[in-house]
Amino acid sequence: MVQTLAAGEFQGDLQRELTYDGLRATEAKGNKGGRRPAIPSDKADGVRAAYLEGQFMVSLVRECDVSRGAIRTVVAGLLLVHMPAGPGAPAPELRLSGDVPGRVAGFLRAIDLEPAERAPLDRGVTVRRGQGCTLCVGVTPAVHR
Known part of the structure; x- marks a missing residue:
């Protein structure tokens, strides 16, 4: 029984050593490991x-x-x-993204909106969800308000 355990440990050590040898060989060739x-x-x-x-x-x-x-x-x-580049430079307008239910998006498209408000609706991506659909839009905080 002791002999069987020793053989298994020897096998693990040998496999580990061969793995490290292979990794060192690929690094020596200049290949980078990983995915x-x-x-x-x-x-x-x-x-x-x-x-x-x-x-x-x-x-x-x-x-x-x-x-x-x-x-x-x-x-x-x-x-x-x-x-921003310097301490006095204004912060950039970060875009907010959100989901608008399909019926609400249809209503918003039907009413008269400002061009800045209509543009996100036109650029939005319609995603099917269950029975209905959702419009994914991205706008600046000013338009979002």
Whole structure:
């Protein structure tokens, strides 16, 4: 019985040693370990630009065929990049996103609205939810009020 336990421990040590040898060999060749990013770096700039233009995360997920986490990882640093340059500079207008029930969105489209209020409704993304639909919109705080 002792011999069986010793053989199993030897097997584990050997496997661990071979794994580390393989990792060191790939590092010596210049390869970086770990999982590849879900969105390639050449597409990441396009995703960031689309997000800054107001495209919703849901539509970016569908376009790129990746998870929300992958999109969030790509756009994570945008708020830090677009902070005011100096102490007296005004803060940027951050976009608020929200869901408007389909019937409410239909009513808002039917009434007379200002162009700044109508633009988010026209750019919104309709999402089917159960029996009805929801319109996902993104606006600045001034329009939201």
